[in-house]
Amino acid sequence: MKTDLIEKAYAVAKERYAAIGVDTDEAIALLEKQQISLHCWQADDVVGFERNDALSGGIQTTGNYPGRARNIDEVRKDIEFVKTLIAGNHRLNLHEIYGDFGGKFVDRDQCGVEHFQSWIDWAKANNMKLDFNSTSFSHPKSGSLSLSNPDQAIRDFWIEHTKRCRRIADAMGKAQGDPCIMNIWVHDGSKDVPVQRKKYRELLADSLDQIMAEKLDGVKNCFEAKLFGIGLESYTVGSHDFYTAYCATRKQMYTLDTGHYEQTENVSDFVSTLLMYVPELMLHVSRPVRWDSDHVTIMNDQTLDLFKELVRSDALDRAHVGLDYFDASINRIGAYIVGTRATQKCILQALLEPKALLREYEDNGQYFERLALMEEAKSMPFGAVFDYFNMKNNVPVGEEYMACVQQYEKDVTSKR
Ligand SMILES: C[C@H](O)[C@H](O)[C@@H](O)C(=O)CO
């Protein structure tokens, strides 16, 4: 795209936004600083390198598009390429099953920092920071209950796994000089109506307390709530109310996955309350279609509202942004770019809202003016600002990245 055209459009946009009290340069600077944690599992349909087995644990990928990354080198190569098409400096979010196991089988209660040293080195060489996740799914001991399992041996197995994951995350955090955000999501639940709901929740809380007892400075933990999993529709041990209470009482970070709510709920409604009682939020930006389908994130109302709510609450810096979707039906590299750019667009739209003026109208009871300005803000020339942001950061502008993805497919993924 022509540089002078982008600059001209930006100059006009800058003036339009300035007229409603918004500084576009400041918004761009904030967006440049905003790291997004790219989820490694979009590259290979959440298979990992442990047992190359089918996905279980209430989640599912659908589709069979060719070119899935089949090993650690291919995942790394794909992420390195993705980075070239996105402005800013982002993070990589790893699951435990993506360890460098050197072709050997390493069970979940045996994993250690040594299996992630090559990731730590790779991240350093690629100027990326790492985040981490324990993995309770896709294992013979996963069943429908892991950390809340009344069978002591199974529960201890998963406690040991998660403790080890915290130590791995701690090493990552210390090596990168920035805390590694470690997410704990367990699929635990029940297909049919249980009669001992409280019992499983007590077990889960006890397991988590045991896991969190070790003091580790390099890791910040977050806890992900969910509505239900496939095959576990009647009861979820780690529900929203469970983790809200757990995180509030333990002063821990809450993970808000945009796919984990009732379809008619607006996820952004949860933000302000959570911000009052938990220290920080981890966001799993996703797109549910009829259920927690993990479609590629797009710039839709739910995602826009989420970031608007954070910016309106002056709390964008209390949220860690990560992606969580896995679409195996389209070009997986393209899926990364579409979802990451859509997330950036939503953050930018939120940063470009005339917040000060809107607050003033609300405080004065000028509700017509508040509504009118919110409506007008929707059709302000935000696209010109986003184009300029990409040009300034030397990545393709607009649809230009499509050709790059197609070329990578021709040269790399189609040959797998
Ligand atoms: C693979 C991820 O950990 C998983 O998607 C989890 O974050 C989730 O959202 C489960 O529904």
Ligand SMILES: [Mn+2]
């Ligand atoms: Mn998630």
